[in-house]
Amino acid sequence: MPTALEIVTPERLLLSRAVDMVVVPAAEGELGVLPGHAPMIALLRGGVLRIFEGQQETSRLFVAGGFAEITPERCTVLASEVMPLAEVSKSAAERRIKEAEAAYEAVDKSDIAARDMTLDHLQSARAMLAVAEAP
Structure with a gap:
């Protein structure tokens, strides 16, 4: 089943x-x-x-x-x-990485929840780039 x-x-x-x-x-x-x-x-x-x-x-x-x-x-x-x-774009993934890196640099590192959320966004953007670059 x-x-x-x-x-x-x-x-x-x-x-x-x-x-x-x-x-x-x-x-x-x-x-x-x-x-x-x-x-x-x-x-x-x-x-x-x-x-x-x-x-x-x-x-x-x-x-x-x-x-x-x-x-x-x-x-x-x-x-x-x-x-x-098929809709995953390398340029969109690269843009998301830059945005996520900037958000991580700007986040208050003592705010663990906010820091973790920005790291999750960065990881997701990097995964998107890996998918876009895969054959």
Whole structure:
């Protein structure tokens, strides 16, 4: 029995369909979700979300960060931003890196939450650049 996958951004529900497996870019590393997976919530880092149907990878999406809520029947990805890999631009990624570096330099380093948020944005921008430069 497939896993129900939902991908949601602040703006809308982007995808809702049954898949055989989804691999999410979790903060701890790539996390493969199959039907019957143990319940958990995973923090997502910027990276590539991969969708499998049958034995084939059918979709690859860039995820800027967020959370994945996993149950034995479902994987719900709550993402800050999602885009098809074909829409990931090197120039946009480089611009985001510059903006994130400037924000990190300007942030009050004693404000741990703000510092961590700026570091997350920088990591996501770097992941976006890596995706844009990949063959």
